[in-house]
Amino acid sequence: MKKRIVSILLFVSSIALAQQEAQYTQYMYNTANVNPGYAGSRGCLSALVMHRSQWVGLDGAPKTNVLAVSSPLDSEQRKGLGVSIINDALGPVNRNAISVDFSYAIPTTENSKLAFGIKGTANLFSVDFNKLNTFNAASITNVKNNDNRFTPNIGAGLYWYSDKTYVGVSIPFMLENKFYDNDVQYIASERMHPHLIAGHVFKLSNEIQFKPATMIKVVKGAPLQVDLSGNFWFSEKFSLGAAYRWSAAWSAMAGFQINDSWMVGYAYDRDVTRLGNFNSGSHEIFLRYELFKKIDKVVAPRFF
Template structure:
């Protein structure tokens, strides 16, 4: 590994693990519009079919210890379409730290003239571990007590969201994790030192499908992300659909990345998506980009004719 890469990872560890964190803490996805349950529990059941979605993201390829995220989610609506249920498990790793958890979602859905309005709640917990003792320190220097003890803690949390969608439009507002869990350097309360804290994240997402003709559609979408102590971030996306079978698109994430995306409907039940991100900052000099893969399976779609294509 290049010397400069070691400095980058060292800086990340020092900033995110040793000091109090004021930054984006939720796992990041480029294909959030295909995996909305990860950021908004009110999305559960919005597609009116039982579906399973798997997503794998490998970020900043070429940098040792760079983020890696895996998630699997299931959601569907009850027979009367008034309730949506969802479940997701995830694993997020960066450097010496790993967060593995699961959340269950509930959405109450109200049918309106042209769409559905849903109010959602989610609850679950995550296991956070940080292997400080595995960090390679200067063998000739004095022991560093900050790296003497590993961290292992369970962090419960809950979140809420609102989601409106029709065949051609969606708008969602959510706070997926509301509890501000803290992380201390040991279990002795009298001598423990705060080294990290979770902060509330606000997500606002919207998208619309424009018909160019019967074979081509354009689907622009945006995602606003806000968290205390970090710059506001906006994802701006545009996908072009051809024959309701495949799409290509571009994404710009303010002060961070640009991405190229593609999606293909392999058959009535299986959809595949891929995104490639490239940093717009100096970090691009030290990695070959980020790769993200998405696979969705819809149970029972082959047995019933879909009234309209599902774009969200």
């Protein structure tokens, strides 16, 4: 019963606090989700598949699936194109989004570029009220059992990067669309989520490198979200790291660069809030494939 109560509260809070965006621990590998300037920046055709099961053991807990593909469009690697598909489910809410990103990069130094990106997104937002426990059916007689809404959105971002450092600012969704504003007694609205991301790679020895990264997200009506992470790379093949989501969760991460094309990664989160008493943690796994041309020379795997 406690788990069901918490799951209903999660649904209500997601509407009230406008936290529509999915949560990721390994955000440093899924940058295109928050910044369209990232499209094509890896210099090759890159495909990422990611799955996240959040708050395992809690009824109606979030589950997220991601497919993202991006590539440069020209030999100078100034133009980039990306497409991503995201399915995010939370209790009775199911959201499918298809985004297209376009970026244009200009050199700032011999080894760095500044990319300007734009994002266009088509959202299908649906709620199945049959999945909710109803305590007073008379109060919701005018509510449809299934409510489906289609909304478009746009976003933009700046992404500066070199072979060792990156910094980006973006607003992936700029339009504040509203739901349930006609025949239902409550209103939910999307709100802008400005993002700041940054990371750097430090060479500690010939075999060990260290990469700290951060993502800061701001949205009206919710606390400031700050994610901090650090990954150690060993022999450019294996990584171990930890992350902290401010006042929310600790995380452990591991990754393996199978070869120049394939990489797999895993993260486990544990809540530090009272919500941690009702679940066994969160799991996140990704698989990345990259197609290099035969004339390309890969000196070392890119860490972002």
